[in-house]
Amino acid sequence: MTQFNVLSPAPDTDEAQEHHHERHTVPAASGVLSLAQVTEALPGAFRKLDPRLLIATPVMLVVEAGAVVTTVLSILDPSVMGWLVTVWLWLTVVFGNLAESVAEGRGKAQAASLRALQTETSARRLRPDGSEEAVASTSLRAGDTVVVTAGERIPGDGDIIEGVASVDESAVTGESAPVIRESGGDRSAVTGGTTVLSDRIVVRITSDPGHSFVDRMIALVEGSERQRTPNEMALNVLLSTLTVIFVVVCGTLYFLADHSGAHQSWLVLIALLVCLIPTTIGALLSAIGIAGMDRLVRRNVLAMSGRAVEAAGDVDVLLLDKTGTITYGNRQATEILPVTGVTLTAVENAAVQASLADLTPEGRSILHLVGRSAAGPAGATMVEFSATTRMSGLDAPGLMIRKGAASAVAAWVKENGGTVPPETYVIAGDISADGGTPLVVAEQRDRERARVLGVVHLKDVVKDGIRERFDEMRAMGIRTVMITGDNAVTAAAIAKEAGVDDFLAEATPEDKLALIRKEQRGGRMVAMCGDGTNDAPALAQADVGVAMNTGTTAAKEAGNMVDLDSDPTKLIDVVEIGKQLLITRGALTTFSVANDIAKYFAILPAMFVVAFPQLEVLNIMRLSTPESAIVSAVVFNALIIIALIPLALRGVRYRPSSAIELLRRNILLYGVGGLIAPFVGIKVLDLVVSLIPGL
């Protein structure tokens, strides 16, 4: 079965999590804009003023068009207000671009460090006759075989077809401890750019130049392959709709106002338009998407598409492998039970002696449980565990000890003239029913009859804190299903202890696939993680398939995300990031729309107060002059973008809870907050703006 790294405990906060999985090349994650980040992003922000690039965000394109018109108007008929509005309209566009550039900038740093891995090296390609030839790593094609020995860099992605080696993958994963890679099985994939630390391996290259894993990573973190996700497109439609409505509102207002004898200049109408259209969310929309991908990368998860990240937020069912995710992955001795007539000490001694040379985690855990060591009898030889005998133990002159599966040990006892007390089966049965594994200990002294001493209770230990995480999942409306190869009895016991909603026992890869299909037919979105080649079909079928980096190439290709830490609990983080992405978009949209109410109170009285003095009543903010009110609203509209860039990059804080609670909280924060904030902001700005001479 798969072995996973020892997992970090569930982090409490975003910050803790980000630090924990920090990639060594990445500057400290933060939601705060540093000056350096901004200066670095500025050129990009100005480059993006190109209307051909802006067309992707219609809201900002309208702002730019408005800025062009006000520029022309201000040149033809210069005024302080005209130029103030013009400058701030341009700044609005630049600020929006800046958000996107900053988000992209974070990825660029990572891409640069990954590029360093791609320096050309020479590779030792094997000719068909077995002789080696030196070629440039960039000339390797899929299907070539190369030899890599200790100290050399692996020239390209591939599968080991011969040998075993420890490999330093820190360049890709950030994990400094070397990993073992060997031919055959699920540990055979190697990544180009990583370094072999020991031994010699033969690798069959699986990717052509430019299509390697690192190439894909670079493309992903740089955002060059970024396509807008379905939800982002839908939101864009809604934002465009609001924009069209306000264009019509402001365009027709020119004629309506004219008729009412309250003539409005196009400058003022454009200022009103820009304040009303949802510039805040329009400016930050793509930055939110890029930052979401970036947050995943910071947790060492590579998503092949933004679509997959978004889908993660919608997941209804989470399929989790038992081993390594729910339990620590190795069974531990938790109890030793003697049979009648045997002292506990006797069983413990025998168990310890039988485990002295046993280096498996189970063996270690027995020593750990008993808490004392015992010297093995002189001249003892160890009996290794084998699949046929299903026992291990030791042979010494005058003493043989065996521990192993109940049936195997019972057979050994009978073979050696002993009888097995029925009690043994009862104890073993109880342990099994409890989800544990019974390990029967027996001995034969001085050629007497062999006898059973007792039973060791090996237990699959459920990870600390995992139960709480499943409770959170349930609160979020996500059902968790444990997948295990164990029998139904064991599986049920562990499922109960861990608090998962359901389990699939004695699962074959086909069962997994069938389960995913069944859930999907019912309209549910399924997420799973896997690493083996036989997981590939299920990974491909799942809506969100996270492949472990330690897994096979097939698994990595089938999934739509790769976890470089090979940590299956990461799936939970992925779901949270997906949700956070959607919440951030929704929150900023609500904020943006709610802002409009205050802006009307600022601008409408300012526009019409000359023609209709009674409208001064609506100037509830008591803004000093009409000109100052309009400029303040425009400035507020631009500055709020800058103020919200950190939030867009960091994402709205997400705590797992039910939909209605989340909604209530976010409506209060961003809806009501968005209603109030501009009243305060515009008033404060007005106090400053009104000091400008000539306005």
Added chain:
Amino acid sequence: MTTVVAAVLQVVVLIAALALAVPFLGRYLAHIYTSEKHLRAEKVVYRVLRVDPDADQRWRSYALAVLGFSLVGVLFLYLLARVQQWLPLSLGFDPFPSDGAWNTAVSFVTNTNWQWYSGEAAAGNLLQMAGLTVQNFVSAAVGMSVAAAFARGLARGRGNGRVGNFCADLVRTTLRVLLPISFVGALVLVGFGAIQNLRADLAMTTLDGGQQILTSGAIASQEVIKELGTNGGGPYNVNSAHPFENPTPFTNILEIFLLLVIPFAMAWAFGLIVKDRRQGGAVLATMATLWLGAVGLLTWAEIAGPGTAPQLAGGAMEGKETRFGEAASALFASSTTGTSTGAVNAMHDSLTAPGGGIAMFNMMLGEVAPGGVGSGLYGMLMLAIVTVFLCGLMVGRTPEYLGKKIGRREIVLVALYILATPILVLVGAAVAVSFPAGPAGMLNSGAHGFSEALYAVTSAANNNGSAFGGLTAGTPFWNTLLGVLMLFGRFLPIVFVLGLAGRFATTQHLPAGAGTLPTHRPLFVALLTGVALVVVGLTYVPALALGPIVESLS
């Protein structure tokens, strides 16, 4: 104080009557729109029309059937109005002018029932009965059918893509709902003094010795369907203020009841069709909240009577019937503008400034409080989808409504729906004030004159049909402009609604979980109400500022 008590009392009585009738009628409507059985009378109709009522239509066929049926309706009405002088029962009236005939034809087919003419002085009995009254029935049935198709589309699962049969919906709605209720309602009205005859004009001598001619006709029958089908086009120019149409305070309440009952019942039926009564309840609650809010504000405006003239006169009684008074007039005004009916029992032109503004805002809501028959339901559902989209994101899931995902294609159709009416209203208003022919029709100058024009375009594009009065709309300019607004204000939304119904009928139904945004809770009702108010407010506030708001603050 007694005025206030009476005002509250009549609302309480009305609500009690609605509370009794709505669940019952809602269940009946849901049955009609989901049942597979046909009545014998209906089978005869299908045989005559040579249609197969069991053919489940895709949305495209359904929409084309709606359009085709309405096109024939417009052309037929146009013809009837143009040649009425040669037809029997014409009472000797001249034919309508071509622009007026077209305006009227469009107006009645679109369930708007805007009337540029005085019914008693222009339309003969045949035109009234065979033309206008027939459209009062079928145009209402068209709206209800479209809403039913939308509800079925939402209720159906993946793959099918079919939304029902237009002909069956139309015939069932007319025969099983509108006709029976109208029949009973007309009898009651006659019992209370409304008239129903085909007699010639009655000449009589008034108290002061003058001569007056009273036009009579089949009034009660037209009156009932005028309210029930949220039509609003009355046989008399002064509409439900006329004692032959609306004789007593009791018939006044009855007529208000009639114009509210189907829109509310459609929301109830919706819950039953989608097999989740709570969803219908939430839609109904939102409609009721908006309606009650408007009733409260308008009643306050009329009773408090802000403004110089009402204060001097001791009450805002200008343009109101003394037998109804301020409160009953306000209740009628808020209900008729909230339901796309457009019948009036008082002159909206003479409402107080804030009162007139509320009536206008009610229509600007897109007729969802509780809206026209059918159109109120689908209008509110469109707003619900916008709300779900905005708020759904904030719970961290791809938004879904009743288990249907709201993706890009869905939101495009909703967006087009939301865009259609405001663009028509605002562009219509800009056109109206920018050509000399537009302001020429305004009775007043300044803000009130502007209100008259804004009210007219709002009323037309939202298919309400009530008039602010004051505006002389019987000119080729206004007739054509308003006709275009009515036509597109009706059928553009219908096309988008049916498109969305078809889309929903092909997408998979997703089961609801704890992570799904619940759309039946009070919080959602509050949000939906808020979204409706904010979206409409943001769209129309600048225009309103130049009319009613300026007037109110004078």
Added chain:
Amino acid sequence: MLDLVYILITLVSFAGLAALVGVIDRRLDDPSDTDVAPTETETRTVSR
């Protein structure tokens, strides 16, 4: 004469609406258009 104009307006308006129905129908059916559910359109490779 004016009659003809108004009948023409009517016919053109309804023809336009019918055309709109056709356009929407085509757009809704277009499979190349990206969709909401990632399972429907996103293809991933499965190699063994």
